[in-house]
Amino acid sequence: MDFSLQRDTPEISAFRKEVRDWLAENMRGSEHLRWSGIWSTRENDEEYKFRRQLATKLGKRGWLFPTYPVKYGGAGLSLDHQFVLETEIDRYGLPLGSVFYTLARLVAPAVLKFGTEEQKMELLPPMMRGELAVWQVLTEPQGGSDVANCQTKAIRDGDYYVVNGQKVMVGHHLPPDFLWTIVCTNPAGKRHENLGWLYIPANLPGVTIQHMQLMMGIKNAVFFDNVRVPAKYLVGGENNGWKVANSYLELEHGGGGSVAENPLFKRLIEHCQKTEFDGESLMEDQDVRDEIADLLIDLDVQRLMGLRNFWHRYVRDPHPYGGAQFIYYQRMVRLRNSERVQRILGYDALVPDGSVHEVADFEYTVRSGPGWLHGGGTLDTDRLIIARRLGLGRPSQETAPTTV
Ligand SMILES: Cc1cc2nc3c(=O)[nH]c(=O)nc-3n(C[C@H](O)[C@H](O)[C@H](O)COP(=O)(O)OP(=O)(O)OC[C@H]3O[C@@H](n4cnc5c(N)ncnc54)[C@H](O)[C@@H]3O)c2cc1C
Structure with missing residues (x-):
């Protein structure tokens, strides 16, 4: 299979230069920032402020959602342009999809696919401009x-x-503007035919958000107490929520693909080169080198699966089980890497020492490895999806939903 997604026409080369120059200008001043795990910055942190400003600047050009129509705030560009944007910003270690702490990158495709024209005109532009924090x-x-x-x-x-x-384990510590919420619109209805999706303004009376302090950081319980949500915010129609869920969850589960490289490998190498133990750099230790080699192999395989899914999404040819396979593999790699980093760094990996940037990220890697087995589904549900898409143990085989 040819994993190269880039077709380097003169137009695309010129665009790459434009993006590279633009980023050189607009990333200036961020050299000391570390693009940390999504639960570690605070609203008044320098990093957070930089990311929000960058999102707004990218959003103004339509570059946060490059292939979306201009009338909704996208840039109306091609997949090749998107690939340029994703890979160029990734050179700074910051994936385009998570410049800003919002799940709009998952919600917007669902609105584009299932929303009415009126909903698209109202809901998409502020998301495209990077103005809204949306929680799922x-x-x-x-x-x-x-x-x-x-x-x-x-x-x-x-x-x-x-x-x-009531919902639990949602969002993070930064306040949301909207809540993308699955609801039961017909309690007497049949399973799968009684659901809907509401895009709920988070400031409506009756919405209460309570932090949950978890091992991986802050998640939340959200309580809805007679919250009156304008009916115009129901996306996908009444009792049609399961269809929306299928497409939406496919994206959440990795079906959208990714071109990003995980910065963990480079950070670990740098750290091991400059950290000494018994008069030798950690990098000289054969066991450390073996751990790092295994980590690199895992991250490379994961990156190739991400690229494959990215390609399938944009040629509108859903991979039968690529999303579930990707997230399953990613969960296992996260767990294995948390153990590897623990073995390499020993006690240091348990200390969230904010004064040493990369060590803070290593600590998060170790702490979050087991937790990611259980976010956005679990290993068991990933396996179930793969089995159903392959037709294993069932009379009929399920097909993968299309995503936008
Ligand atoms: C870091 C993190 C971030 C999260 N972020 C969000 C968020 O932003 N929004 C949000 O809505 N939720 C979020 N969640 C919640 C997450 O999606 C759920 O925890 C997850 O879907 C599992 O649900 P559960 O915890 O209720 O476990 P359960 O569904 O009760 O599962 C318990 C155990 O049973 C197994 N199991 C369940 N069903 C089956 C089955 N059919 N066959 C075999 N085994 C099964 C599971 O694998 C698991 O081991 C987050 C969770 C984490 C850890």
Whole structure:
């Protein structure tokens, strides 16, 4: 398979130069920032402020969502342009999809695919401009993997849905503007035919957000107490939420692909080269070198799966099980890398020493490895999806949903 996505026409080469020059100018002053794990910066941190400003500047040019139509705030560009943007910004170690701490990058495709023209015109432009923090609000206390078993009710009352219920383990410590929420619109309806998606302004009366202090950082419980949500914010139609869920979750589970390189490898090499133990740099130690080689192999395989999925998404040819395979592999790699970093750094890997940037990231790598087995589904649900898409153990085989 040819993994090279770039077709270097004169137009694309010129665009690459434009992007490279623009980034050189606009990334200036960020050299000392480290683009840390998404739960480690605070609203008043220098890094956070830089990322928000950068998102706004990219958004103004349509470059946060390069292939989206100009009328919704995108740049109307081709996949080749998007690939240039993603790879050029990745040279700074910052993936385009997470410049700003928002899940709009997952929500916008669902709105584009399932929203009405009126919804697209209202909801997409501020997301494209990088102005909104959107949380995905799916998991409930009685069982997150089983999204279809949603108990949060949204009952139509004139021009509103009245929402009551509770979600857990959602968002992070930075406040949201909108909550992208799966709800039950027909409690008496059949499973999979009783759901809807609401785009809920987070400041509506009756919405309460409570931090949950977890090993990986802050997540939240969100309570809905008779929250009156304008009916115009129901995306995908009444009781049609399962269809939206299929496409949306495919993206969440890695079906969108990724071109980013994980910076962990380079950071670890640098750290091991300059850190001495018993008069030798860590890099001289054969065991350390073996650990790093294994880590590199894993990250490279993961990157190639990401590239493959990226390609499948943009040629509109959904890979039958590529998304679930990617996230399954990524979870296992995160776990293995957390153990490798622990073995290489010993006690140092357990200390969140903010004064040494890369060590802070290593500590997060170690702490979050086990936790990522359980975010956006679990290993078991990944395996279930792969099995169903392959038709294993079932009379019929499920097909992968298309994403935008
Ligand atoms: C770091 C992190 C970030 C998160 N961010 C968000 C977020 O932003 N928004 C959000 O809505 N949620 C979020 N979550 C929640 C996450 O999506 C859920 O925790 C996850 O879907 C699992 O749900 P659960 O915790 O209820 O476990 P359960 O679904 O109760 O699963 C418990 C165990 O049973 C297994 N299991 C479940 N179903 C099956 C089955 N059918 N067959 C075999 N085994 C099964 C699971 O693998 C697991 O081992 C986050 C979680 C983490 C850890």
